[in-house]
Amino acid sequence: MRLAGAHVVLTGATGSIGSRLAERLAGRGARLTVTARSAEALDELAARTGALAVPADLADEGGPASLLTSAQDRHGPVDVLVHNAAVEVAGRLEELDADGLAAAVALNVRAPLELTRLALPGMRERRRGHLVLVSSLAGVATFPGLTLYGATKAALTQAAAGLSLDLRGSGVGTTLVEIGPVSSTMMSRVRDHPPTAAAFTRAARLRVLRDLDPDEVAGAVVAAVEANRRHVRLPRRAAVLAATAGLPRAVVRTALVGIEG
Template sequence: MIGAGTTAVVTGGSSGIGAATASLLARRGCDVLVTGRDPAALDTVARHAGARACAADLTEPGAAARVLAAAGEVELLVCNAGVGWAGRLEDMPEADAETLVRVNLLAPVQLVRAVLPGMLERGRGHLVFVSSIAGSMNVAGEAVYSATKAGLDALAASVRGEVTGRGVGVSVVVPGVVDTPFFARRGTPYARRRPRPVPPERVAEALVAAVERNRAEVFVPPWLRLPARLRGVAPALTDALQRRFT
């Protein structure tokens, strides 16, 4: 799947995890199209990686279709674009909540709906969703962000059930804390001691490995799987531990 002849679209390719992923995929021979809103940043990533660029705001109607029209026949779709917002839900402006839902959840739905029929027809393709540990752990102070990422996890699991045995793979990448402009952009710096931020290149490597091995889910760093699983079986205990250690 990863190599010459594969066309890959990476949303959120102008920065952080998306830029690192685009560079790695291009180095591995893929024809990569990066998308984001910032044309200058996209251009820099595209030139550096040897990728194509298409500027689009994924909150706008029709943006997903425009990106895919520019890409051509997509074999690998990396739904990575995402925005955060930190604070109590009662203080969150409705417009910000809407932006998070549009970028983090609705855009992946639109992109997948558009690429999946072609992938299934060709019997070849892979969908990647960059989620977050916040989607597994339900972080207080990040209610809408956590909800969009939990929704993305559910979307991926459901689609995987629909495409199994039809030539299309689905992977979810679950990063903990990554050293990118994400926190500065949401306006609230990362203030916890743990988990420690990992470089975006490490997430990109895990993402590419997940596609190559057709893995349903990878955590970065891998130990994050433990609290995520614990929350599934003992939510009250995990919530108490979370309050105690954050």
């Protein structure tokens, strides 16, 4: 997908990775709509990148639809949807409250699926579109304290695989982003839960994981969209984990649609 002139809707745009994505997408000439809840942070980002700011709470039932309506009213049909917003939840499941659990599922899973459901008919009709689903290695690997977060990311990873199959030949591409820990405020909050922090420290000591730079992630995502690549897996040393976990999907896909699928 050529980004110059494309209307890109980016969720979670004010976060550690989102703000770098916004800068890089704007740098490639995209017509950008940025969204998050905090209007002040969004306005600052919009001023810096020339983006259209549309505040929305995507955990609310009507949030995805109202975001899409505002974005399309002002910037026209959506060409690229970047599903980047998510909430991390570190802790034992039984220690979480019911509202927090519902909000995490709504933001991390329902919102990207709902936005996609709403945007896809137009993309299919125009035979032009690209979906980016920002998942996590926590969707394929198990970390203590990340039961809920990992489950939501596993759902997103599986959704990306299903979408890419359903969208074959439609002109609409997908990119699944499976990344390890990123130097970010999200990661520092995750590390507040001692068992999770200990697991990441051990993974780093074993050299399985290293902290990624948010700009490194943003650069890889933008390059993947432009090259219509189906996967971004970082850090490279852990990519084998995601590829191995994705093997059953890849085997069945090849059996069903052939090696070119």
